[in-house]
Amino acid sequence: MWVYEKKLQYPVKVGQCNPMLAKFLIEQYGGADGELAAALRYLNQRYTIPDKVIGLLTDIGTEEFAHLEMIATMVYKLTKDATPDQMKAAGLGAHYADHDKALYYENAAGVPWTAAHIQAKGDPIADLYEDIAAEEKARATYQWIINMSDDPDINDTLRFLREREVVHSQRFREAVEILKEERGKKKVF
Numbered sequence: 001m002w003v004y005e006k007k008l009q010y011p012v013k014v015g016q017c018n019p020m021l022a023k024f025l026i027e028q029y030g031g032a033d034g035e036l037a038a039a040l041r042y043l044n045q046r047y048t049i050p051d052k053v054i055g056l057l058t059d060i061g062t063e064e065f066a067h068l069e070m071i072a073t074m075v076y077k078l079t080k081d082a083t084p085d086q087m088k089a090a091g092l093g094a095h096y097a098d099h100d101k102a103l104y105y106e107n108a109a110g111v112p113w114t115a116a117h118i119q120a121k122g123d124p125i126a127d128l129y130e131d132i133a134a135e136e137k138a139r140a141t142y143q144w145i146i147n148m149s150d151d152p153d154i155n156d157t158l159r160f161l162r163e164r165e166v167v168h169s170q171r172f173r174e175a176v177e178i179l180k181e182e183r184g185k186k187k188v189f
Contacts, residue, residue: 009066010160013153014077019090021154022078023108024145026095028161029071030105030113033137039064041118041134045127048120052182053128053175060168067161072103074154124179131172139165 028034042061046054079087079101087096094110105113119130142162146155 008070008073009063010070010157012070012073012077012157014074015151015153017081017086018078018151019082019086019092021149021151022075023090023092024148025071025075025078026106027108027141028138028145029068029075029103031107031141032117033134033141034107035064035068035071035138036105036113037117038134038138039068040115041120042131044118045120045131048122049124049127050179050182052178053124056171056175060171063164063168067164070157070161074157075103076101078154125176128172128176128179132169132176135165135169135172139169
């Protein structure tokens, strides 16, 4: 089904150790509006979506896993050289006590990821609007992290991810219109 290239979708460069920035990025790793929730949401919803747009959910869901890998790489690079005191000062003391510097699906406040973050209604239009909202929330979160970051290399990658959220939102909007048009057509049996 997939061809995996051993490289990231977009390069991840990190200027210096910065556990505080890593803490903010963890939101996009295991938060309600993060990449894991998005990937699982779309790949799950595709089973009840009409054939005309099923490929869209597969494509975007798969791409979200690539984004998850990019976030993981940034968090790892931002914390790999951090001391326990730096982790604690960044608000990651509890994370360090539980996981050392291992990645863990949680949000920036340390709340673990849960399946309650994702939705599947079974109504294609409702699900696609849910997906549009998810993409817009992720876009906003990326912008807020950029606003707090002073690392130009990280910001470059975050801008790439933010723009991909915009593209995904637009594609989901197009899918809604396709399904609305299809729903309005007269059916002859």
